[in-house]
Every structure is written in structure tokens, then in C-alpha cells.
Amino acid sequence: MRASLIQIAVDPDEPVDARRARAADLVRAERDADLVVLPELWPMGAFAFDSFAAESEPLDGPTHEAMSAAARDAGVWLHAGSIVEAAGGALYNTSLVYDPAGVRVRTYRKIHRFGFDKGEAVLMAAGDELVTVPLPDLTLGVATCYDLRFPELFRGLVDAGAQALVIPAGWPARRRAHWTLLAQARAVENQAYVLACGTAGTHAGVEQAGHSIVVDPWGEVLAEAGPDEEVLRAELDPAKVATTREQFPALKDRMLGLPAPGA
Numbered sequence: 248m249r250a251s252l253i254q255i256a257v258d259p260d261e262p263v264d265a266r267r268a269r270a271a272d273l274v275r276a277e278r279d280a281d282l283v284v285l286p287e288l289w290p291m292g293a294f295a296f297d298s299f300a301a302e303s304e305p306l307d308g309p310t311h312e313a314m315s316a317a318a319r320d321a322g323v324w325l326h327a328g329s330i331v332e333a334a335g336g337a338l339y340n341t342s343l344v345y346d347p348a349g350v351r352v353r354t355y356r357k358i359h360r361f362g363f364d365k366g367e368a369v370l371m372a373a374g375d376e377l378v379t380v381p382l383p384d385l386t387l388g389v390a391t392c393y394d395l396r397f398p399e400l401f402r403g404l405v406d407a408g409a410q411a412l413v414i415p416a417g418w419p420a421r422r423r424a425h426w427t428l429l430a431q432a433r434a435v436e437n438q439a440y441v442l443a444c445g446t447a448g449t450h451a452g453v454e455q456a457g458h459s460i461v462v463d464p465w466g467e468v469l470a471e472a473g474p475d476e477e478v479l480r481a482e483l484d485p486a487k488v489a490t491t492r493e494q495f496p497a498l499k500d501r502m503l504g505l506p507a508p509g510a
């Protein structure tokens with residue numbers, strides 16, 4: 248199974264419409280892939296808080312139109328990264344997933360909002376549902392950026408059948424070491440593929456880490472991007488999830504329901 252991660256550059260000198268058209272063309276160019284992934288909030292950038300409201304859109308808005316057409320034209324499964332979704336008077340950081348016919352099959356609202364008492368954490372509402380996507384050969388579990396820091400979310404996805412964890416992000420360069428370390432940790436502890444797709448460029452004064460990464464269920468790095476715009480490609484072997492879990496059955500040794508420490 249061929250996966251392509253489009254580490255698109257998000258810079259303020261490129262209008263959102265132009266980047267949307269360019270992202271769609273980048274997806275179309277990956278017609279040899281089975282699965283294509285875009286990063287978090289690539290239309291305006293994950294730190295462009297001042298643009299969130301103005302660039303928000305309904306689920307069937309311009310990014311959906313462009314991504315649905317691109318998935319269909321390329322004939323690929325597409326995790327189209329995330330948009331600022333406007334719904335019911337609130338904003339959500341919502342990922343969109345398409346099948347090869349261009350049908351949107353899943354959405355995922357980011358559960359852990361980043362910023363503590365600023366930015367996304369105050370501007371957006373939180374999602375509250377885990378989302379998996381059964382592909383013909385592999386079940387995806389989806390999460391977004393800051394979610395990467397919360398291992399219990401990924402355990403929940405694995406318990407729901409996830410074999411590959413797809414994490415679009417807009418991760419800052421200054422914490423790149425955490426990004427790489429956590430991506431490998433999530434792969435090792437869950438014995439699952441990790442496909443973590445970040446952005447390149449600098450927006451709202453925040454230099455992006457890039458360094459998108461694909462890790463196999465044993466923790467081996469299959470491919471890693473540099474800091475600039477790049478399409479990262481890797482070959483996944485769906486059978487490797489089962490063999491890793493059979494040959495080193497650590498997931499079966501979980502001790503659930505331990506009592507709380509005594510007072």
C-alpha cells in the first residue's frame with residue numbers, strides 16, 4: 248500500500264484560494280498512491296488565529312469541493328488534513344477523509360485543542376468522538392497535531408481496530424524533537440503504522456517543523472521529510488501490523504482496571 252504525505256508550505260504571501268488549488272493539484276499528481284495525506288489547517292495555517300473566523304467554512308465548503316474532486320480525479324483515499332469548520336455558531340478543527348470516488352466518508356473534530364488559554368484552545372470547540380476509517384487493507388485511526396501528546400487517545404483508536412495512525416499537524420519547528428519522538432513512541436506502543444504529516448513554511452511568525460514522518464509498527468522510520476515543502480512517499484505492508492502484534496504480543500499484556508493507590 249503506497250502512501251504519500253504532502254508536506255505543503257503555508258506562507259502568508261500565498262492566498263488561501265491559490266493554495267487550495269495547488270493542494271488539489273498536488274493530490275492529483277499522487278495518482279499512483281493508495282492513500283494521500285495533507286496536514287492540519289493548511290488553507291490558512293494552524294497558528295493564523297486572526298484568520299480562523301474569516302476562513303472558516305461549512306463541511307461542504309470550498310475545501311471540500313476541491314478535495315472531493317482531487318480524490319476522485321486521482322482515484323485515491325485522501326485524508327485531506329483539516330479545515331476550520333463553522334457549525335452551529337462554533338468553530339472546530341475538522342479533518343476530512345475521502346474515498347477514491349471523492350465521497351467524504353469521515354470527519355474528525357480535533358479533541359485536544361492547543362494553546363492553553365489562547366489561540367485554538369479558546370477560539371475552537373473540542374470534538375468528542377474517536378474516528379477510525381476502514382480502508383480495504385488497513386484501518387486508519389485519525390488524530391490531529393496536539394492530540395499526538397495524549398497516548399490514551401491512540402489506545403482508544405487501537406482498541407477500535409486502528410492499524411495505521413494518521414496525524415496531520417502544523418507542528419512548530421522549536422518542538423521538532425518532540426514531534427519525531429512522539430511519532431515513534433505512538434508507533435512502538437501501539438504496534439501500528441504512524442503517518443504524521445506536518446506543514447513547511449512560516450506563518451503568523453511560527454516556523455513550521457516539516458519533518459513529516461512514516462514509522463512502521465516496530466518503530467522503524469520508513470521515510471522522513473526535510474523542513475521544506477515535499478511529498479514524502481512510503482510503502483506500507485498491512486500484514487506487518489498483525490505479524491508485529493503476534494511476534495511481540497505486548498498489547499495482550501495490558502493490565503486494565505488496576506485499583507487506585509491506597510490512601
Ligand SMILES: O=C(O)CCC(=O)C(=O)O
Pocket residue numbers: 293360361391392393394396417418419422425
Ligand atoms: O504540541 C505541540 O507542541 C504543538 C501542537 C500544535 O501546534 C497544534 O496542535 O496545533
